[in-house]
Amino acid sequence: MYRGKYIRHNIKTRIEQVHALDIRKINLSQEGVTIIIRPDGSQVTYRIRNDSVHLESHQQVIKLETTPCHYGGKRYWFLCPHCSKRVAVLYERNKLYRCRHCHNLPYTSQRVQQDERLRIKTRKIRDRLEASHNLAKPVMFKPKGMHWNTFDRLKMTEKYANYRSLAAAVNALHINIDKS
Template sequence: MPALATTHSLNDYLKLPIARYREQLKQGNAQSIEVSYTHRSKPYQYSIQLTKTSCNYGGHRYWWLCPKCYQRTSTLYCAGLYVCRHCIGANYGSQLQQPIDRLFNRADAIRQRLGWQSGIAHGIGTKPKGMHHSTYDRLVNEHDRLTSKIWQSTLDKLGCTS
């Protein structure tokens, strides 16, 4: 079972994506980026090393090198210093979801894709214009399977199973 609220999610940290410096990196052949910021009333100023890889159709892509472990990453997270997600030890938000929440989220995603009202208690709508019948049938079947799992899980928690 996933960890509960005692575990931090990556959403709890400030992000520093490499894409933020795209225009600056187009200007030349940068080896590092100078960052300065204040975190919890403490000023920080240091340089973060960069690396680049060649793309299949020409050009190149820049990456951060984590100041702590020197792994290549596209996003750094602020925990005092900007470091990679492995050094922080935080999880993605989806990794912290409980199984029942995953079922609800997937059912809502299907309902949204079909243009139906959110929530499993609402009835089924009509097929969206332009959607293939086979796609519609597959999504409706998956939605029905998910809602039956949700109801079964709810009944199991209430002790209503025979």
């Protein structure tokens, strides 16, 4: 039996943990064999044809689609092999490239708790105010070039976000204490 600690095996793999194939980083002008070397040392080999990308190392063909740009030219998109949705990035899982929706991949920011999200918001406001990241220190001085109205508004927003983040953290502590 585990007391006080438990192991979660159902944590989803996040988008940042899998290899991404981005259409914007592929040179579509040159046909032929191209090799991408991943950070882990493995390779992805692909061949560009007229309307598709052939992933030779995965035996998978991904169709391409184009849309016209407003000032001329065209923009390339992958068509997800599973749902045929037009996407710029495909992700590899179990040796298959699909869109993030088909692989059910969340972003890391989607798993952040409410109190942490509010702390991040507070720190972003403090960056604009050129204040310390230490949330215990008050915002004292207006940055040079900032209007007083903007400064007052950001200062009030920062105080409110800081208060809400502390309240959310205290609430989370109460919930954890009540469970034990």
